[in-house]
Amino acid sequence: MSRGAAVDYDALFRRLYPSLFRYLHRLTGEADAADDIAQESFVRLLGRDMPEDEARLWLFTVATNLFRDGARTRKRRERLLQVRPWTPAALPRPDEAAERAATVKAVRGALGTLAERDRQMLLMREEGFRYDEIAKVVGVAPGSVGTLLARAARRFVAAWDNGGDDGEQALG
């Protein structure tokens, strides 16, 4: 995706969507929500002409903002809904799906123990962003990224080992 050349959005989508989806799924814990936010981010990218690296960082920034906005709405809605916990006894689920759901919930629980900035830094690093890109998005000095990442990784692993917060936290 170079400046001035016709943008092949389909090819760009195929290259960038999996990484953006993975990042958002880790943030939201919900495949549908991750897909919705990723698609909305791509829709907003249409018509913009920027190099692929820049587009990738732009997409992640927009997606993170959409997630934050959605998280605020979701929290309000969940208060209204008074969603009851899932009751496996009432509706048996296959073991595999239940195990995966529990893992996703536990990962979200452990991520929920981190500050929003640290969580975002950790997840962006996992998607291969450079320190200067991470620093730009979360608003810290590039020189402090290493320290913050090391702390975030330690806290995340420790939270996982301690069973997270023993439940899912509302992120965002």
Add this chain to the structure above:
Amino acid sequence: MNRHLAEGTLQALLDGELPPGERPAAEAHLAGCGECAAAARELRAVNERAAAILAGGDVAAPVAQAQMSLRARRARQRQGHWGDARKALLRAAVLVLALAGVAAAAVPGSPVRDWLVQTVLPARKATLAPDARRAPAPPPRQADAPAAPTGISIRPDGGAVRVVLTRANPRLQVTARLVDGDRAGVLARGRAMSARFRTAPGRIEVVDAGAGEIEVEIPRAARSATVEVNGRVSVAKDGDSLRVLAPAGAPGEGPAVRVGG
């Protein structure tokens, strides 16, 4: 370099992010300092565990499905742009014609002015005359076309589907039916279109459905499925059919729940 390396420096070294000017000195220190080398190994292990834990909850990205959906959105967007342009052109044309008409009517002796004097003004006088009180009957009003239903669909999660209706209006009519295909869906018609929808894996929540109709579609292939209405499990999939378990409320007091063909 006698001082031990800071954790942030070790992390940057492991991530290949240490500035080129600092890297040789840091690597030389690491080679000669057992304590820092051990700290680097331990930090690497922490990073690898964090990556493994995160990956443990990952699911495959639905690339093809998302791409189709995005293409459809782009097509709708393009149609919307053309539609907007056409409407703007039409508005401009109408405005030009109207201005031209007004200008022509203002010119004495113009054909437009003559036409107005000969046809429109006499007709207006006739309408105002006492013997012309019987105005022609207005054309019969066309019944409002029913609005398209709103709805949402999901794929079952591990073969299970759960549809939860909360704060449903007592006069709501709920019909559940089995369908071919692999998606479960909820359609709201009439006043039930006031409902808000929310999805989670294998779950659709419908809140504040008004006194209209809700249709719940359950894939025939689903392993299990339930429809809950105002806190009660009202319909459940039993083998190859759906069964009404309990009415949502006392007769006449709760939404009517039935199983459709």
